[in-house]
Amino acid sequence: MSEVKFSKEHEWITLEGDVATIGITQHATEMLGDIVFAELPEKGSNVEKDGTAGVVESTKAASDVYTPVSGEVVDINQAIVDDPAKINEDPEGTAWFFKLKMKDISELDSLMNKEEYDKFAKESSS
Amino acid sequence: MEIKKTSLNKLHQDSQAKFVEFAGYEMPIQYSKGVIEEHKFTRSHAGIFDVSHMGQLFIYGNKNLTSDLEKIFPLDLKNLQQNFSKYSFLMNEEAGIYDDLIITKLEDGYLIILNAACKEKDFEILSNILSKKYKMELSNDRALVAIQGPKAVEILNETINGVKNLTFMTGDWFDYNGQKLFVTRSGYTGEDGFEVSILNDLAEEFTKSLIKKGAELIGLGARDTLRLEAGLCLYGHELDLNKTPVEANLKWAISKERLSNGGFVGSDKIINQIKDGAKQIRVGIKPEGRLIAREKTKIFNETELPIGEITSGTFGPSINGPIAMGYVDKEFSKIDTKILLEVRGKKHPANICKLPFYKKSYVKGAN
Numbered sequence: 001m002s003e004v005k006f007s008k009e010h011e012w013i014t015l016e017g018d019v020a021t022i023g024i025t026q027h028a029t030e031m032l033g034d035i036v037f038a039e040l041p042e043k044g045s046n047v048e049k050d051g052t053a054g055v056v057e058s059t060k061a062a063s064d065v066y067t068p069v070s071g072e073v074v075d076i077n078q079a080i081v082d083d084p085a086k087i088n089e090d091p092e093g094t095a096w097f098f099k100l101k102m103k104d105i106s107e108l109d110s111l112m113n114k115e116e117y118d119k120f121a122k123e124s125s126s
Numbered sequence: 127m128e129i130k131k132t133s134l135n136k137l138h139q140d141s142q143a144k145f146v147e148f149a150g151y152e153m154p155i156q157y158s159k160g161v162i163e164e165h166k167f168t169r170s171h172a173g174i175f176d177v178s179h180m181g182q183l184f185i186y187g188n189k190n191l192t193s194d195l196e197k198i199f200p201l202d203l204k205n206l207q208q209n210f211s212k213y214s215f216l217m218n219e220e221a222g223i224y225d226d227l228i229i230t231k232l233e234d235g236y237l238i239i240l241n242a243a244c245k246e247k248d249f250e251i252l253s254n255i256l257s258k259k260y261k262m263e264l265s266n267d268r269a270l271v272a273i274q275g276p277k278a279v280e281i282l283n284e285t286i287n288g289v290k291n292l293t294f295m296t297g298d299w300f301d302y303n304g305q306k307l308f309v310t311r312s313g314y315t316g317e318d319g320f321e322v323s324i325l326n327d328l329a330e331e332f333t334k335s336l337i338k339k340g341a342e343l344i345g346l347g348a349r350d351t352l353r354l355e356a357g358l359c360l361y362g363h364e365l366d367l368n369k370t371p372v373e374a375n376l377k378w379a380i381s382k383e384r385l386s387n388g389g390f391v392g393s394d395k396i397i398n399q400i401k402d403g404a405k406q407i408r409v410g411i412k413p414e415g416r417l418i419a420r421e422k423t424k425i426f427n428e429t430e431l432p433i434g435e436i437t438s439g440t441f442g443p444s445i446n447g448p449i450a451m452g453y454v455d456k457e458f459s460k461i462d463t464k465i466l467l468e469v470r471g472k473k474h475p476a477n478i479c480k481l482p483f484y485k486k487s488y489v490k491g492a493n
Contacts, residue, residue: 033347034162036441037418037448055470057418059161059351059441084416085162 004092005108006117007068009050012092018105020069023096024056024087027121033058035087040076040098047073047100049107054097056087069107071100132178133269133326134333141343148346149242151179156345164348165443168315169484172275173344174336175315181245182268182323183252186235187260194256195236199229200371200390202381206231211295211310213379215371216248221392221399222367223374224251226359230297230310235260237297237308239270239321241361255391269329273341274319274352276487281339282309282320285332289320293491303328314349316356316486354449355442357410357482363421363437364408364451372399373453375408375481406434407459410481411450411467413439417474418448419467425454426466426473433458433465442483449483450476 002015010028014021029035037057047053047067054065076098080086087095112120130151138145143154154176156164167173185191192203199214206212211230215223225244230237240248249264256262273282283290286300289309297310305325313319324332337343350360359365365374370392377400384390388397413419423436439450450467458465461480466473 033156034160036162037416057441059347059443060155062418062420081416088160 002108004114005068005111006114006120007066007111008120009066009068010121011066011068013068013108013111015102015105015108018102019074020071020100020102021096022053022067022069022098022100024065024091025117025121026091027125029088029091031125032056032063033060035084037062038080038084038087038097040081041067041073043073043076045073047071056084065097067098067100068111069100069102070104071102073098074101075099130179132176133329134176134178134271137330137333138176138343143343143345146346149179151242153179154343154345156347157343159342161345161347161351162443164342164344165351167342168275168317168344168348168352169444170276172273172277172281172319172336172341173315173348174333174341175272175274175344175349176269176333177272177321178269178329179242180270181238181240181242181248182265182270183238183240183245183249184232184235184263184265185238185252185256185260186263191235191260194259195229196384197389198252198255198391200380200384200393200396201229202383203231205383208233209296209298211297211312213295215365215376215379216251217371217392218367219392219395221370221372221395223361223365223369223371224248224367226361226365228310228312237323244361267326268323269326270321270323271329271333271336272313272319272321273336274313274315274317275341276318277340278317278319279489281336281341282322284339285335286322292320294318294488296491302332311489314356314358315352316358316482316484317352318487318489350438351440351443354438354440354451355444355482355484356486357451359408359451360438369453370395370399370404372396373404373406373408403456405456406453407456408437408451409454409459410479410483411436411439411452411465411476412479412483413448413450413467413474413476415474416448417467417469419450419469419474419476423450423452424468425452426468427458428464428466430466430473436467445483451481454478
């Protein structure tokens with residue numbers, strides 16, 4: 001599996017072959033608080049880089065989930081829809097959101113690595 | 127304008143609170159445990175809420191004050207016993223609500239607890255109607271600390287001996303470290319509990335003593351989910367100048383004795399609405415599935431005609447599902463009526479349901 005990359009909208013992404021797995025970061029869940037609702041894109045649908053690809057709601061508010069790359073949705077994580085609290089428990093592991101068959105792998109180049117993201121997250125929350 | 131802080135601000139900071147601005151105050155929205163854990167802790171143990179931002183208005187006077195206040199509030203204050211509290215409203219002539227409040231009869235006057243965002247305006251309105259005949263004091267030197275939940279009585283009684291003898295919606299003065307506290311058995315969570323009016327200088331130490339006995343600080347986030355599960359209105363959401371107590375389904379708070387003769391601000395409108403029925407009414411709403419319908423969500427009937435709007439909506443941690451309140455046209459207000467809620471451009475099924483969502487556990491007295 002590839003190195004984990006991160007977007008400014010607080011999504012993480014890993015790549016295996018041409019299939020990317022996408023979720024939201026630990027930092028994002030800390031900002032959101034307890035997540036109580038998740039909506040994911042439809043399997044088979046196409047999503048565009050930086051477009052909305054889902055929704056998460058905390059007790060306080062709703063937030064869009066964006067996709068950091070374009071592609072076709074090949075799988076979604078139904079477990080987090082059925083039990084959204086899982087997102088707070090393991091956001092960067094078992095609580096992934098969706099998998100995309102990527103069209104253009106070079107879209108990953110503009111994303112941040114872990115060190116860059118940690119710095120970005122720290123700055124954007126202070 | 128500089129943001130105001132309550133006398134517990136330092137304690138909130140030391141307890142890792144996340145802050146928000148609320149009605150001009152820096153208030154804790156949650157602590158490190160988060161809204162859901164804080165909510166559940168209140169329902170199973172005892173939560174402490176800093177509600178010092180709310181207004182504590184003392185009005186001093188005797189019988190004349192009582193009859194003057196009866197011209198304002200739809201209450202039978204003449205027959206209200208000393209130390210008993212009532213939920214009521216400050217209204218305009220059209221019965222639109224300026225604020226909802228709790229009024230308690232004291233030996234030498236009344237104590238009125240007002241919403242933070244409304245308190246200055248309420249003070250102005252009340253001083254004008256009472257034409258400055260009475261001494262009025264919107265206290266700046268007192269904090270207000272609520273302790274709510276099944277363990278509240280045990281914990282608070284250890285600190286202030288005797289509070290366990292109060293019943294729901296009564297209060298009294300108690301001694302604490304040589305100072306007088308006013309304690310009422312009341313709150314806004316649906317749980318048994320108390321609100322303690324205490325001098326600012328003593329508030330932190332007092333709150334710490336409750337924490338030592340097992341109570342925990344709870345933020346405004348959980349306060350909102352708790353009150354919504356209990357079916358209680360929040361000013362600015364369920365209540366405002368465009369809503370009347372009849373529309374808000376709060377007729378029970380209007381004394382029957384006052385409905386026959388009126389004579390309070392807004393009485394004509396209230397009496398007419400009770401007779402003819404209000405066009406829209408506040409109801410409880412349960413979305414199907416896990417969908418959360420927030421404030422301002424449009425409500426439709428089954429044939430997709432607009433019939434109302436959500437005023438508060440969230441996830442109820444004790445219900446383990448989404449809950450909401452809103453206003454719908456009277457003919458759609460019956461329990462189990464099927465409705466549709468428009469969220470992110472799609473209409474989702476929901477049902478009108480009974481309030482409260484969560485059964486209240488108040489310790490009621492004989493009165």
